[in-house]
Amino acid sequence: MRYRSKFNGHWDGNVVNNTGSVTREEDLLPQGEFLLPDPVYQGPLPVTYDKYCDLQALKIFFGEEANVFYSNIPKMEPGETKKSQKKKTEKRLQNMETRNDGLKKRT
Numbered sequence: 001m002r003y004r005s006k007f008n009g010h011w012d013g014n015v016v017n018n019t020g021s022v023t024r025e026e027d028l029l030p031q032g033e034f035l036l037p038d039p040v041y042q043g044p045l046p047v048t049y050d051k052y053c054d055l056q057a058l059k060i061f062f063g064e065e066a067n068v069f070y071s072n073i074p075k076m077e078p079g080e081t082k083k084s085q086k087k088k089t090e091k092r093l094q095n096m097e098t099r100n101d102g103l104k105k106r107t
Contacts, residue, residue, distance in 0.1 A: 001013065001014055001015075001016050038096055040089070040092075040093065040096075041089075043074070044073070044074055045074070046073075046074040046075050046076045047073060047074070047075055047076070048075070048076050048080075048081075048082065049075055049076050049077065049078045049079075049080065051075075052073065052075035052076075055070050055073065056070070056071075058070075059071070
């Protein structure tokens, strides 16, 4: 089915299935229950080293509670880039997808 959300907007499309033609994992749960997705990250994401240094310089303007928070914020090592962090995250996501595929095969 193709449709527009605005009169002059772009065309969108969706596949329409008959009710009950597709069994979803959520349909197997009792009424009112649902599955939570697996967390993508195990903790706070680190900021770049340059950003960490900038935040440390700005701490003089923060209150006591914010000072403690920004003193303990995780940071990358000097020279480490977000791309290297992105590769680690992508690898973690692939491992999760592999694990989820294994769980789907068991049900």
